[in-house]
Amino acid sequence: xxxxxxxxxxxxxxxxxxxxxxxxxxxxxxxxxxxxxxxxxxxxxxxxxxxxxxxxxxxxxxxxxxxxxxxxxxxxxxxxxxxxxxxxxxxxxxxxxxxxxxxxxxxxxxxxxxxxxxxxxxxxxxxxxxxxxxxxxxxxxxxxxxxxxxxxxxxxxxxxxxxxxxxxxxxxxxxxxxxxxxxxxxxxxxxxxxxxxxxxxxxxxxxxxxxxxxxxxxxxxxxxxxxxxxxxxxxxxxxxxxxxxxxxxxxxxxxxxxxxxxxxxxxxxxxxxxxxxxxxxxxxxxxxxxxxxxxxxx
Numbered sequence: 001x002x003x004x005x006x007x008x009x010x011x012x013x014x015x016x017x018x019x020x021x022x023x024x025x026x027x028x029x030x031x032x033x034x035x036x037x038x039x040x041x042x043x044x045x046x047x048x049x050x051x052x053x054x055x056x057x058x059x060x061x062x063x064x065x066x067x068x069x070x071x072x073x074x075x076x077x078x079x080x081x082x083x084x085x086x087x088x089x090x091x092x093x094x095x096x097x098x099x100x101x102x103x104x105x106x107x108x109x110x111x112x113x114x115x116x117x118x119x120x121x122x123x124x125x126x127x128x129x130x131x132x133x134x135x136x137x138x139x140x141x142x143x144x145x146x147x148x149x150x151x152x153x154x155x156x157x158x159x160x161x162x163x164x165x166x167x168x169x170x171x172x173x174x175x176x177x178x179x180x181x182x183x184x185x186x187x188x189x190x191x192x193x194x195x196x197x198x199x200x201x202x203x204x205x206x207x208x209x210x211x212x213x214x215x216x217x218x219x220x221x222x223x224x225x226x227x228x229x230x231x232x233x234x235x236x237x238x239x240x241x242x243x244x245x246x247x248x249x250x251x252x253x254x255x256x257x258x259x260x261x262x263x264x265x266x267x268x269x270x271x272x273x274x275x276x277x278x279x280x281x282x283x284x285x286x287x288x289x290x291x292x293x294x295x296x297x298x
Contacts, residue, residue, distance in 0.1 A: 017080025017186050019068065019087050022291035024171055026098040031232060033169035038230060038237050039197045046222035048095040049109050055089040057117040058218060061139045065119040065193060073195055081189040084182050091175060103231040109222060137197045139206030144190040149215060151187035154180030155277035158285055162251020178289045184282035188273040201269060207268050
């Protein structure tokens with residue numbers, strides 16, 4: 001017997017997603033912002049390679065989906081999601097520009113990411129209206145699966161004292177935790193939109209089976225690229241699973257086993273993103289984030 005369709009719980013009666021126009025000063029950011037940890041630094045830096053183009057793609061997909069939404073509350077959440085994701089893209093783009101100024105050219109890898117999101121996952125010309133709708137819902141399912149991972153990473157960033165112990169750059173920590181808090185805050189929106197457009201379990205299953213391995217592959221390639229392109233390393237550091245496990249044990253990266261278990265939870269028929277992370281913790285961080293407080297005062 002196939003799993004029953006997911007009916008999202010009524011958990012968003014008071015959810016108001018606020019785009020926070022944050023700004024960061026990267027002028028003092030060292031190339032290895034986790035001191036003496038180039039692999040840990042660049043493993044996290046893959047976010048800056050993937051997110052600007054990826055989140056612009058999220059925004060495009062959700063704008064296209066707006067005419068299909070018949071629930072007023074969900075429409076407001078989607079609009080808030082669009083606003084937050086647009087700001088996320090620009091914040092990470094600034095880090096890419098800073099890396100370029102430090103002699104690490106991210107553009108070859110970013111061009112590949114851009115090709116993936118615009119050509120492979122973008123709008124397809126020549127489709128009928130029914131095919132366009134199907135393609136759009138499929139892309140929403142991909143976003144929902146990716147948002148599961150960004151919420152997982154956001155929850156990790158909010159609960160990662162290892163980065164503080166390692167004396168990671170405070171501005172970068174604020175970027176990661178501000179962004180992570182907003183990912184936890186809006187963690188249900190993409191999933192709820194997918195279920196709104198197609199409550200079937202197979203859509204969710206397919207979205208994760210495509211997005212999960214693709215994201216994993218892109219991340220490994222990104223780490224290899226950054227370590228090879230880092231002008232201060234001269235190719236002396238190469239990523240290994242042993243090193244990744246050492247770094248994770250120090251709390252500088254998420255533990256791979258926890259990420260796998262999180263992905264498996266997505267396949268549970270009764271799963272809903274509210275089961276991941278804490279909205280109150282996310283909002284508490286946003287209330288104290290230096291960048292978010294500065295944005296609120298402007």
